[in-house]
Amino acid sequence: MVVNAGPMTEEAEHNADQRDPARLIPSSVQSPSSVRGACPSLAAPMHTGDGLLVRFRPSDPALSIQQIRQLAEAAACHGNGLLEITSRGSLQIRGLREETLSALEADIAAAGIVPDSGIVIEIPSLSGLDPTELSSAGVMAENLKRAIAGMPLPALAPKLSIVIDGRDRIGLGSLPADIRLTATRREGGDPEWIVAVGGASRMDRRLAILPNERAISATVEILRLLAEIGPRARGRDLSIDRLRPSFPDIEMIEMTDPGRAVASPIGLHDLGSGNLVFGLRLPYGQIHSAELIAFLDRAEEWGVYEVRPALEHCLMLVGMRPEALASAKLAAANFGFSMSTDDPRNHIHTCAGTRGCASAFYDTKAFAARLLTASGLLDGSTSIHLSGCSKGCARPARASLAFVGAPMGYGLVVNGSASDAPVAYIHENDLKSALDDLSRLVLNEKGAGESVDACLTRLGSDYIASALRQG
Template sequence: MAMADRQIIEEHDISLRGDVDAAACVSNVPSMARGACPSLSAPMITGDGLLVRLHPTTPGLTIGQFRSLAQAAERHGNGLIEITARGNLQLRGMTAQSMPGLAADTADAGIIPETGVTIEVPPLSGLDPAEITDARNLAALLRQQIAALDPQLELAPKLTIVIDGGGRLNLDAITADIRLKAARTAGNLTTWVLAIGGTAQTAKVLASLSAEQSISAVIELLKALAVFGPRARGRDLDVGSLRTHYQSPDVSALDIADQYVSPIGIHPLGGDRLSLGLRPSFGQIHARDILNFLAIAEDAGAHEIRSAPEHAMLVLGLGFEAAKAVQSAAADYGFRTRADDPSNHVDVCAGAGACASAFYATKAAAADLLDLAPELLDGSLTIHLSGCRKGCAHPANSAITIVGAPMGYGVVVNGSASSEPVAYIGKEELKFALAEINSLVRNNKVAGESTKECLTRLGTDAIVTALRQG
């Protein structure tokens, strides 16, 4: 490390709990920076115009606010509304001329987008009787601490902090640079497990801390990342040095991943309260369908909509019978209503025609996948259809990813859209390739074996061989 860099680190006081050499806490800086997230102030150019991503400061939107947002999406854009894999709202098809009107309508509806470092909490925080603690409290304190820093830190645009209080709908599958997960001590006290990089299953656990210690630790980790510039991510922190500093070698073996529960379906919240989880088909729906659906939901008693990971939305305020009726009606307006719907296990980006970077029509390919490859969609794995190598719909690894390329498609096994494909197929061969992989599973799966287990047992070479034989 250059002397200048070491001096900068010392001047920023990177100690987490006492004196520690922060220079040893950071490894190599990433080789490639990812672009900033599109927002009202900085929309992104796509194939169908400008795209805006919204993460409101409130846990959810009232029915009236969501109605105003849908009307604004149709008035100032092409009316398409998306819910991302992380549960953010996206509006598509705006122009430079229509953006001021969208911003004005959003403000008039009282929808205030979150700014600064992304801090994510579970969608049912504060409502879920199964949660250990309300993560919003710690998140609010952390935002205040970050906002009070002077000067402000220059961090990676997509750096993400997850604060998870536990509960039925947790954020274990969300990739984070820094993660705080609530846990119970032997004395039934709340502690926060600090981890960096990856999902809850793959993150590197550093320590178990109090709420106050957690905020200080996260701030100092952010300072350490800022020293190394806007490319540094949580995965670049030196885990060994940090664990040594905390002097808790046993904490690295903690399992912070909870049992998975799909956001789709009816979730009890105690008493007569519940949440109805729905998913727009392939994460996208038109404003007109949303408006028709909202009218039905409001008449049934709904008062709030919260977006959720896995392209889902949660309807609050309904009784059980009303929720069943609204759930049934939702299917008529483009929503998937069952947790076991095969399409829930297909992650699809906007695709060609909607995104200028995409090389193929991903939603058409998803329809083909549902028709041609039912064996693959048993719920044990996710298949990612990505129009390009950016992998916007599913940044994490998938069992199988079909990546658009100039001459056709790349097939990635157990990797992300940016990973090196194990095989390439031509532009006219996608349907056949999907059918071949499906046949491979159908012909080789043994009794009681899932598709994921079957493909893991067969290995990558078997998939490549099936594609080449075809």
């Protein structure tokens, strides 16, 4: 049965952006993972349904086959063997226990992997490899880390992030960032950096265009301004009035997009001179260590010497020999990797679900397999978020459709995020018929040349909820 979720109350509307993310979870099953806060790390793991979870980003994104193999072995020895790559390219290890954390940390160190600490600084996965990179994001990041290390700062927001985009073929313009440095070159000049705060690249407030050293000084100044506001301040909280004394040309910076079209990390990337990089997306962002080790054994046969975690839950295999490509594609398919941007699984965003989180109300992986049969919903334009609870870990941003775990089944959110109020609830026994009804609705209502996402947006949540109730 599909049940009307009912209108939001006046109080709920007033507090829409301040909702308790665990509001659908009965207090009896809430856990520390039900509350948003600092990201999990080696020093501060997160409690989940399958034990503790740690997340980290290697300070050097270029990992050898042996390093990845040692990491997978450590995950199997000290956790449940599940490894994940997040949408932003961080590594996660699941199923840990309090007594295994120190041993895991020792094994990571023994592998020569140094997790980043302090303020998160993100760079493109191909930085330093891609000859099209306008300016080295990796070098800029190292220089910035040294500058920050010598700067006495009070506590900053735990999720504050800095993105440095050297503008290689796989840019970071889609990533939200508190501070963004984007390489640019004015006609006849040397590469410089656009310094901006808040949002994704098209929503940033651009402050200045500066050469390397001055861009680093500007970033340090922005951190100082954030520290003045307080320990929860983010880039979006910096007003023009607060920024103007440090950046007097702020209103004169051109607001046009500085970049070019960028590629997805998924698929084959020819860097020239026979240097191939093969980007593979983990199946729903997750793989078991035994499978990863077996795959890495094959990868060495193909000439792969380096592996880099990347955006979109991807592993970038560096050094692929052209003659080994056919064998690599066959093996990748057998291991469940996505190799193409048009794979419908790329548009399904799942959290761990009940297999790995105490806060979840349903098995998101099983739902994903069922969703693939609802072919009318996956045309490449839609993003479908399967969230075990209203916390929305897998995709904080808007999705075309979100199915949010709730005690009575699934809350359906149309053109919103998992924390938004559902327009309807679907009983767990009625999922198949609801998916069939949604597919049929889109098929009947979609105009010629119209995408599924555009159709859902045009129809609107009220119409869709009414149609589902009528069956």
